[in-house]
Amino acid sequence: MGKGVHVTELPGVGKRYDIDLGRPDQRISVVIRSGGVRDLYVFASASADPTAVIELSEEQARKVAAVLSATFFED
Amino acid sequence: MAEADLLGLGVAVLLAGLLARGARRLGLPSVPCYMLVGIVTGPGTPGPVLVEHPGELSLLAALGLVLLLFHLGVEFPVDQVVGGGRRLFATAGCYITLNMCAGLLLGFALGWGVPEALVVAGALGISSSAIVTKSLIELHRLTNAETPVLLGVIVIEDLFLAFYLALLSPVLSGGGGVATLVEDVARSFGFLLLLFAVARFGARAVQGLIGSQEDELLAVLTIGLVLISAGLSQEVGVSDAIGALMIGLVVSRTAVNERVERLVLPLRDVFAAVFFVTFGLTIDVADLGPVLVPVLAAVVLTVLANVSAGVVAARLFGFNQRGAANIGLTVLGRGEFSLILATLAMGAGLDHRIGPFVALYVLVLAILSPLLASKSQYLARFMPDWLLRPGWRYVREETISTSCTHLDQIRVTETDTDVCPECVEAGSEWVELRLCVTCGHVGCCDDSPLRHASGHARATGHPIIQSLEPGEDWRWCFPDETLVRAPMGARRGEDD
Numbered sequence: 029m030g031k032g033v034h035v036t037e038l039p040g041v042g043k044r045y046d047i048d049l050g051r052p053d054q055r056i057s058v059v060i061r062s063g064g065v066r067d068l069y070v071f072a073s074a075s076a077d078p079t080a081v082i083e084l085s086e087e088q089a090r091k092v093a094a095v096l097s098a099t100f101f102e103d
Numbered sequence: 104m105a106e107a108d109l110l111g112l113g114v115a116v117l118l119a120g121l122l123a124r125g126a127r128r129l130g131l132p133s134v135p136c137y138m139l140v141g142i143v144t145g146p147g148t149p150g151p152v153l154v155e156h157p158g159e160l161s162l163l164a165a166l167g168l169v170l171l172l173f174h175l176g177v178e179f180p181v182d183q184v185v186g187g188g189r190r191l192f193a194t195a196g197c198y199i200t201l202n203m204c205a206g207l208l209l210g211f212a213l214g215w216g217v218p219e220a221l222v223v224a225g226a227l228g229i230s231s232s233a234i235v236t237k238s239l240i241e242l243h244r245l246t247n248a249e250t251p252v253l254l255g256v257i258v259i260e261d262l263f264l265a266f267y268l269a270l271l272s273p274v275l276s277g278g279g280g281v282a283t284l285v286e287d288v289a290r291s292f293g294f295l296l297l298l299f300a301v302a303r304f305g306a307r308a309v310q311g312l313i314g315s316q317e318d319e320l321l322a323v324l325t326i327g328l329v330l331i332s333a334g335l336s337q338e339v340g341v342s343d344a345i346g347a348l349m350i351g352l353v354v355s356r357t358a359v360n361e362r363v364e365r366l367v368l369p370l371r372d373v374f375a376a377v378f379f380v381t382f383g384l385t386i387d388v389a390d391l392g393p394v395l396v397p398v399l400a401a402v403v404l405t406v407l408a409n410v411s412a413g414v415v416a417a418r419l420f421g422f423n424q425r426g427a428a429n430i431g432l433t434v435l436g437r438g439e440f441s442l443i444l445a446t447l448a449m450g451a452g453l454d455h456r457i458g459p460f461v462a463l464y465v466l467v468l469a470i471l472s473p474l475l476a477s478k479s480q481y482l483a484r485f486m487p488d489w490l491l492r493p494g495w496r497y498v499r500e501e502t503i504s505t506s507c508t509h510l511d512q513i514r515v516t517e518t519d520t521d522v523c524p525e526c527v528e529a530g531s532e533w534v535e536l537r538l539c540v541t542c543g544h545v546g547c548c549d550d551s552p553l554r555h556a557s558g559h560a561r562a563t564g565h566p567i568i569q570s571l572e573p574g575e576d577w578r579w580c581f582p583d584e585t586l587v588r589a590p591m592g593a594r595r596g597e598d599d
Contacts, residue, residue: 036251039183039258040236044245057246062178062364069246081243 068092111153112160112377115144119380130241130477132234134438135469137376138462141383148388157384160377167378168446169333169347170371171439175232175261176351177364184258190419194252195259197419198412198434202228205408206401213397215454218274222448225267226441226461227405232257234436234469238476244433249426252416253433264440265348269295271444272342275451291341298332298349302356310357321359322366344443375439382442383462385449390459398463402471409435410482414490421577423491424483432479435472437465512566513578515543521571523547525555535572541565557581 032048042061049055055071057078064086072079084092094100119140123133144153154160184191206227210220235257244250273287301309313324329350336346354363413431417423422430445461448454475482515538523533526547533547537556542565546555556568560581569578 037180037183038245038251039180039254040178040232041240041245041254044251046246059245061240067240067245069243076247078243078246 108154108156108159111155112163115140115153115380115384116373116376118144119376130238130473132231132237132436132438132469132473134231134234134379134442135466137379138383138386138442139466141380142386142388142462143383145384145386147384147386147390154384157381160381160384163374164378164381164446165343166330167371167374167376167381168443169329169343170367171375171378171443172344172347173329173333173351173354174364174367174371176348176353177355177360177367179261179352179355180258181352181355184255184262191252191255192259194412194416194419195256195263197415198256198409199228199260199263201408201412201415202405205404209397209401209404215456218451219448219454219457221271221274222444222453222457223401223460225264225271225444226437226464227401227408229260229264229267229437229440229444230257230434231436231438231440232261234438234472235434238433238436238473242433242477244429247426247429249417249420249422249430252420252422253430256416256430257434265295265345268342268345268348268447271447272345273340275447275453276340287340290339291345294336294339294341295345295349298336298346298353302349302352306353306356309353310359313354313363314357314359318362318366321362322370325354325363325367326370342447344447378446379439379442382446382458386459386462390456391463394456394460394463397460398467401460401464402467405435405437405468406432406475414486417491424486425480427486427491428479428483429476432472432475432482435468435475437468437472441465513540515540516569518543518545518571520545523551523553523555526551526553529553535570537568538571539563539565540567540569540578545571 032050034046034048036044036046038044038059042059042063045058045060047056047058053072053074057069057071059067059069061067066084066086066089068082068084069078070080070082119137122140123136126133126136142148144151145157146152146155203224206224207220209227210223211217213220213223215223236254239245239250239253269291270288273284273291276287309328313321313328315321315324329347332350333343333346336349337343354360357363410428410431412434413427413429416430417427420426441461442465445458448457518538521536523536523546526533531551531553533551533553533555535548535550536545537548538545539556539559542563544556544559544563544565546557546559546568547553548570549557559565560568566582567578567580
């Protein structure tokens with residue numbers, strides 16, 4: 029995986045991607061379960077407990093990803 | 104042929120589903136709910152009886168058992184486990200040994216007989232992958248450092264189950280002398296080896312047989328194959344459960360594994376629910392009272408064995424108290440496997456107390472384990488430091504996570520320097536030495552008077568230091584204030 033994304037296998041669940049945002053008080057981890065469901069872990073502090081965990085279906089994840097990658101934009 | 108009792112079964116399954124739905128809201132597992140509905144509406148319990156003769160459901164229940172194990176085999180992550188490394192196997196070995204020993208101890212103490220003791224050991228020893236996985240997801244612990252280890256352990260445990268069943272089924276079919284028993288065990292393991300060989304080399308043939316483009320045909324062909332494999336192993340005198348598990352492993356190595364997994368999942372869920380309800384139906388509620396004391400003893404033993412295993416895992420992997428407590432209290436969940444073993448025992452005509460014993464045990468742990476898992480931090484506070492590796496004084500309360508975002512700056516992991524050069528120059532003394540993994544600077548620790556290592560980190564912005572003390576392999580990240588661990592499976596110094 030590219031620099032700054034750390035992949036961990038979660039046997040029986042799926043894969044976890046820890047995304048390095050360059051600062052300790054803002055971190056995002058994404059768990060992609062083998063069924064396709066994504067768990068979006070958001071850390072807004074340096075603590076190990078996530079600030080929010082959002083469960084996304086494949087469809088919802090695509091929507092979020094499209095907006096994040098600026099596929100949808102208005103002129 | 105008598106008319107099938109669709110109404111009774113339907114009501115029982117619907118009730119089971121509704122109860123499970125309510126329980127899920129409270130974060131309780133669903134398997135014990137199914138069983139509970141079976142117990143309450145069964146012929147052995149006063150009140151309305153939905154299914155008069157549980158025996159009529161035996162075929163459906165057998166299908167549930169077979170599909171449960173088949174699906175376990177299909178989704179078995181062989182590569183992840185093999186890649187998990189020796190430490191993971193050591194941890195799983197400790198976990199299984201501790202739990203099985205505790206189970207055997209109790210089994211023999213109960214004095215119900217040797218086969219009974221073996222069943223009790225299995226029922227106590229093997230945790231429910233489904234319950235553990237669900238609770239990790241619900242407790243939002245998927246990013247915790249100990250989670251990959253925890254999941255690896257329960258997956259290896261599933262593999263252990265196959266061997267245990269192979270050992271157990273000849274003992275259960277019993278009769279005959281020691282020679283017959285040895286022969287039976289040998290045949291059982293021979294069959295297991297044969298299936299392993301099929302799993303290794305026969306995947307292509309199996310794929311040719313079932314690999315239809317159409318989902319409908321794939322499902323039909325797969326179920327047919329699974330039932331044949333389960334039935335064959337029954338014929339050979341090995342449990343049908345093993346046949347199902349092994350054919351699952353075979354299918355997992357074909358190209359259609361993901362489709363099969365997806366197609367079989369709903370079937371498994373439905374028939375497994377029928378299996379659990381049917382198991383409940385055979386339980387007489389009056390039998391639960393007499394086994395209360397053994398069950399409580401079993402629960403206490405299980406908690407003790409699991410927490411010890413958690414501490415062992417934490418020592419091996421270098422987790423702190425939180426990690427140890429999380430592992431110990433999350434793997435407590437018992438469910439499908441305990442019930443499968445109890446069903447096998449009852450089918451073999453062992454002591455009739457086994458059924459109620461396992462039923463009550465699973466029920467108690469079903470309520471207890473999510474509660475304990477979510478409150479693991481309280482246990483962590485009581486764990487003394489000496490149980491775990493030295494160096495943990497830094498993060499007593501915090502779970503170590505991979506939250507360190509500076510792993511890409513690890514460049515130097517070894518050095519020949521065995522003094523603190525700045526202390527030598529200043530004529531001072533030091534306690535322990537730390538290595539800056541970015542540039543290779545060696546400095547003294549924060550317990551030394553001049554604290555050169557952290558001074559260097561502050562001055563240069565280099566994030567991570569590593570202990571140079573013999574026997575210690577921890578790293579500390581200054582900006583993230585966290586202990587850094589190597590990714591699972593990677594050897595120290597090879598992570599990038």
